[in-house]
Amino acid sequence: MKQILLILAFSSLLVSCSGSGGSTAIPFDDGTAAAAATMSGNNVVPLQIGSSGTLNVPVATVTVCSLGNTSQCVTIPNILIDTGSSGLRVFSSFLTGLSLTQVTDGSGNSIARCVNFGDGTNQWGPVKKATVIIGGETVSSVNIEVIDASYKTVPSHCNGAESSPSDYNGILGVGTRDQDCGSSADCTQANNNGWYFTCTSGSSTCTDTGAALNLQVENPIALMDTTANVDGIDDSGGSSIILPSIPDSGVLSASGYLVFGIGTRSNNTPSNSAKVLTTNSEGYFYTTYDGTSFIPSLLDSGSNAFFFPATSSSPNTCSGGWYCPDSTVTLNATHKAYTGGASYSTSFDVIDMRRAFVSNNSAYPSDGAEEDSMFIWGLPYFYGRQVYTSIYGKTVTINGTTYTTSPVVAY
Structure with missing residues (x-):
C-alpha cells in the first residue's frame, strides 16, 4: 500500500501536541545495527x-x-x-x-x-x-x-x-x-x-x-514456478519477510530477508504455532481495537508505522499525525479472519516519536500514527516475526490446512 509518513522537523513536533500532558524531548540513544x-x-x-x-x-x-x-x-x-x-x-x-x-x-x-x-x-x-x-x-x-x-x-x-x-x-x-x-x-x-x-x-x-x-x-x-530457479521448486504461492527483534528505542539499521514460496522449503515453512488469517483478494482482514470491531486491516510492509484510528483512549497526537504518548504505552487488539472464525489477540507498543526523531535511528518497532478508517499493521509489526503473504488463486498448505479459495497472511 505504501503509506510512508515522513519525519517532520523536531521543533514542530515539540510545539504541536494534542491530548493530556507533555513530555520532555529526551532523545533515544542511537542503537547499533x-x-x-x-x-x-x-x-x-x-x-x-x-x-x-x-x-x-x-x-x-x-x-x-x-x-x-x-x-x-x-x-x-x-x-x-x-x-x-x-x-x-x-x-x-x-x-x-x-x-x-x-x-x-x-x-x-x-x-x-x-x-x-x-x-x-x-x-x-x-x-x-x-x-x-x-x-x-x-x-x-x-x-x-x-x-x-x-x-x-x-x-x-x-x-x-x-x-x-x-x-x-x-x-x-x-x-x-x-x-x-x-x-x-x-x-x-x-x-x-x-x-x-x-x-x-x-x-x-x-x-x-x-x-x-x-x-x-x-x-x-x-x-516463480519450477522453471524460475535451478532447484526446480515452485515458489509461486507467496512470500515471507523475516526481521530481527529490536527494542522500542530503535536501532540505527536492521537487516532481514524476503523469502519466496510458502511451505516449499525448510526456510519458508511456517511453524506449528503460526497464526493464520484468511483475507480477501486484496489482503484485507479485520481488527477489533478499543471497542470498535471489524476495522478493515492490512499487514503492510510498505507502511512505516502502525496506522490506526484515534479513540478516546488513544495516545496523544503531534504534528503530522504521529502518536506521541508521554511514555511508551502497550495497546491491545484482536485480529480476525476475513472469512471463517479464526481470531487472535495481539499487542503492540507505541512510543513518543518526539524523542525518536532526534536520534539517528532508522528502524523502530513502535511508531504509530493516526488513520481514520483502517488499521494498517505496518513494518513495526514485522520486527521479530516471519510474516507470510500468500497469493490469490495459489494453493498453499500451512500446518496441515490447505488454502485454495482465499489468500492468507500468517505470522
Whole structure:
C-alpha cells in the first residue's frame, strides 16, 4: 500500500501536541545495527532498513533485463518491498539501455498505469514486459510499470505523479494479488476507474480503459514456478519477510530477508504455532481495537508505522499525525479472519516519536500514527516475526490446512 509518513522537523513536533500532558524531548540513544539470523537459498533476498535514509523502509536489490536477454541487465538497489501492493514498478532513469517490450491491447494501443498510494503519492507510466531476477529466481517474462511522469500527458487521476526517486528507486509489491488490479469488472471492464489507460501512437493523451489480466502489471512471485530457479521448486504461492527483534528505542539499521514460496522449503515453512488469517483478494482482514470491531486491516510492509484510528483512549497526537504518548504505552487488539472464525489477540507498543526523531535511528518497532478508517499493521509489526503473504488463486498448505479459495497472511 505504501503509506510512508515522513519525519517532520523536531521543533514542530515539540510545539504541536494534542491530548493530556507533555513530555520532555529526551532523545533515544542511537542503537547499533540489528540483523536476523543468517539465511541462504535461491529463494532468499537480503533486506535492509536504513539504507534509504527514511524511517522503517525495507529495501532490496532487483535486477531488470531486456525481455529474454539476461546478458543485458541493470541491477537496481533500494527497491521498496511492499506487502500491501502487487507488481514491480521502477523509475525509468534506472532502465536506460534496456530493450523492454511495450504491452499493447488488441488494437495495438500502448497500455499505461496510474497508481495512487495511501500516502498521497501517485505513479504514472507505461506497462512493459521484462525479464526480472530477484535473488536466485528468474522470471523470464513479467509485466512491470516503468515510472515515468514524462510519458504522454499525465492524466488528472495521477496529478503530481512522481518524476524522480526519493526514498527508494522503485517498488516490488509482494501482496496477495497475482496481477495488481485483478479480475473484477472494475479492473477489466470499467472505462473510468483511473487505473489503466490506452495510449495511441499519434496522440499525447491517454484514455481510461479496463485492462484484461494479461495487460496488467504482474506480481513476479506468482510467476516463480519450477522453471524460475535451478532447484526446480515452485515458489509461486507467496512470500515471507523475516526481521530481527529490536527494542522500542530503535536501532540505527536492521537487516532481514524476503523469502519466496510458502511451505516449499525448510526456510519458508511456517511453524506449528503460526497464526493464520484468511483475507480477501486484496489482503484485507479485520481488527477489533478499543471497542470498535471489524476495522478493515492490512499487514503492510510498505507502511512505516502502525496506522490506526484515534479513540478516546488513544495516545496523544503531534504534528503530522504521529502518536506521541508521554511514555511508551502497550495497546491491545484482536485480529480476525476475513472469512471463517479464526481470531487472535495481539499487542503492540507505541512510543513518543518526539524523542525518536532526534536520534539517528532508522528502524523502530513502535511508531504509530493516526488513520481514520483502517488499521494498517505496518513494518513495526514485522520486527521479530516471519510474516507470510500468500497469493490469490495459489494453493498453499500451512500446518496441515490447505488454502485454495482465499489468500492468507500468517505470522
